[in-house]
Structure formats: C-alpha cells, structure tokens
Amino acid sequence: MRKYEFTGETQNIECTGKVITLHRIRAARDFMGVKKEELGGWIETEDNLSHSENAWVSGNAWVFGDARVSGDAQVFGDTRVSGKVWVFGDARVFGNARVSGDTRVSGNAWVFGDAQVLGDAQVLGDARVFGDAQVLGNAWVSGDARVSGDAQVSGNAWVPGNARVYDIRHVFTAGPIGSRNSFVTFFRDKDCGISVKCGCFSGKLGEFLERVRKTHGDSKYAHEYILIAESAKACIDLTAEKPEEEGGSE
Known part of the structure; x- marks a missing residue:
C-alpha cells in the first residue's frame, strides 16, 4: 500500500547545470508517528x-537524483541528499547536512548540523x-565513533567505535x-589517547605496535609501521576540547 502521494506543489532547483523539479509529498496513511495527510x-x-517500511522525508529536506531513503530511515530539516546516496536502516540525516555522491548512511547512524558526507x-x-565535519572519499565512520567540529575524515581512513575526532x-x-x-588510520579516541584501525x-597504539613487532619482527614492514606511528604521534593533537554536544536532537 502506498504511504505517500504528491501534493501537486513543486519547486525547480538547479544542480550541476541542470534544472530538477522537486515534488512535495504528503502521507497517504498513518505509519510510525506520521499521520495521514x-x-x-x-x-x-x-x-x-x-x-x-517507515522511511520518511519531512520538513524542507530534499532527496533527488538517484538517492534513496528506505527502511526506517528519516531525512528532515534542511538536509540535501543527492547523487547515488542510500540512507537506510534506522539512520537519521537532519539539520543542514549535505550527503551526496555514492555514500551510505545506515544502521543507527546520524549525520546532522552542517556536516557533509561525500564521495564513496x-x-x-x-x-x-555533526558540526562542520566532513567525511570524504572512501572513508568509513563506524561503531560509536563521533566526528564533529572542523574534523575531516577522508581518503581511505576508517574511524571506528571509540573515536572522538x-x-x-x-x-x-x-x-x-x-x-x-593496506591503509592505517590513527585517531584520537574517547580516552584522549591514540587508537589505530x-x-x-582495532585498538590502542601500544597494542598495535606490539602486534607489529610480533607479526613482523625486525623486518622492513615493521620499520614502516613504527615510523608511521611516530609521525602520527607527532601530528595528532590530543589537547583540543570536545564539543559541548555529541548527540543532537530530532
């Protein structure tokens, strides 16, 4: 059974030199906190x-191009979701967030504030x-990770569970x-130390170096990892304070 219909209200937007017509939607039945009409x-x-299922787009949010919202996902606020993005599971995208490219937002993940998730x-x-954070390229943010402020997670980085970036x-x-x-990511963790993926x-820097020595001994590869770890220790700033909010509200 169809859960929404077009209201007849439209607006034209320009994206990459092309005019796209967006259509306002209206609930055709009750579902998951959304009322008919x-x-x-x-x-x-x-x-x-x-x-x-119960996916919904509300507020002044735009979803266009080949982007998809499914499962129990919610897209709302002034969010813009485009490209080949897939927002699914119980994911939330809201605020002024921008999500585009071939990205995926899934599970119970939230993207909000002025955050951008782009690329793959x-x-x-x-x-x-959240905040002004950017997740770009082939980067992954997973588990209970928090990425905010002016942080940028890009390239082949993978920031997992205990990250506080x-x-x-x-x-x-x-x-x-x-x-x-392979690629190795060093990041600030919730204990204000350095962890590694x-x-x-996935674990603390000390555990990583112990694993390197056990696996590679005194080989060329061990020296590579140790040198990179020293560079990471020199470059990662552990003094910056965390933002006041790590959650956001719906």
Missing part, C-alpha cells in the same frame, strides 16, 4: 523514497557526524603500507 519534504521521483564514504553503526588534527591516515599494501586490527 501530514506534509512531508521534497523528492524528485518515487524512486527516492520507499513506499514500504560510509557512516554506519551508531556513529555520529573533533579537529582536523585528530586523525592521521597513511598507506599503502606493510605486506598487504588497520585491516582487522
């Missing part, structure tokens, strides 16, 4: 918002990306490195 946000086509990035789990100097990524030509390893 309640006005929603703006979508380009019905492909942008699933009729199944993924925000998943219980992660929160509030500043551009809170994360350091290097690679290809080691016997598998490299392949299947």
